[in-house]
Amino acid sequence: MKKYELNTQLDGLNVILVTGDGCASCVSMVDVVKDVSEKFKQIKFYILEFEEKYASFIEKYNIRTIPSVLIIKDNKLLDICHGYQPDEILELWLDSKISSC
Numbered sequence: 734m735k736k737y738e739l740n741t742q743l744d745g746l747n748v749i750l751v752t753g754d755g756c757a758s759c760v761s762m763v764d765v766v767k768d769v770s771e772k773f774k775q776i777k778f779y780i781l782e783f784e785e786k787y788a789s790f791i792e793k794y795n796i797r798t799i800p801s802v803l804i805i806k807d808n809k810l811l812d813i814c815h816g817y818q819p820d821e822i823l824e825l826w827l828d829s830k831i832s833s834c
Contacts, residue, residue, distance in 0.1 A: 734750075734763075734767055734770055734778040734779065734780055735777070735778070735779050736767060736779065736780055736781075736782075737749055737779035737780060737781040737787075739786065739787070739790075740777055741779065742778070742795040742808075743805045743807070743808045744807055744808070745774045745776075745777065745806065745807065746775065746777070746804070746805075746806050746831060747776065747777045747778075747779065747803075747804070747805045747806070747829070748766070748776055748777070748778045748779070748802060748803065748804055749765065749778075749779045749780075749781055749799060749802070749803045749805060750762060750766045750769070750770065750771075750778070750779070750780045750781065750800060750801075750802050751781045751783060751791070751796055751801045751802075751803070752780060752781070752782055752783065752799055752800050753782070753783040753800075754782065754783070756773055756799055756800065758799075758800055758816065758817040759799055759800045761817055762800040762817055762818070763780060763804070765817075765820050765823055766778060766780070766816065767777075767801065768820055769820055769823050769824050769827065772824060773827060773831075774825075775812075776831070779815055780833070783799055789815050794813065795811055796813070797815075798815040800816065800817060800826075801813055801814065801816075802814045802818070802823065804827070804830050804831070810828060812826075812830050
């Protein structure tokens with residue numbers, strides 16, 4: 734899992750975990766997303782720390798809750814999941830969303 738940077742091209746399938754400093758659920762979600770990313774080699778996974786420099790990204794995708802997991806295909810939002818999700822639920826959600834791509 735790579736750190737999301739402002740110049741990151743979101744071509745193909747991408748999953749971005751938006752986290753925040755001091756958020757216990759966010760810390761737990763990092764581990765969950767790392768584990769799930771091992772099962773989805775065809776997807777690029779990123780982590781984005783909620784910072785002022787990402788305000789336009791946060792606004793563009795209307796992120797109001799952290800942690801949030803976004804599925805983006807070719808710079809287009811497919812779906813977003815808010816809050817902590819256990820491995821099994823996140824994996825099922827990703828499976829259902831990417832199978833329709």
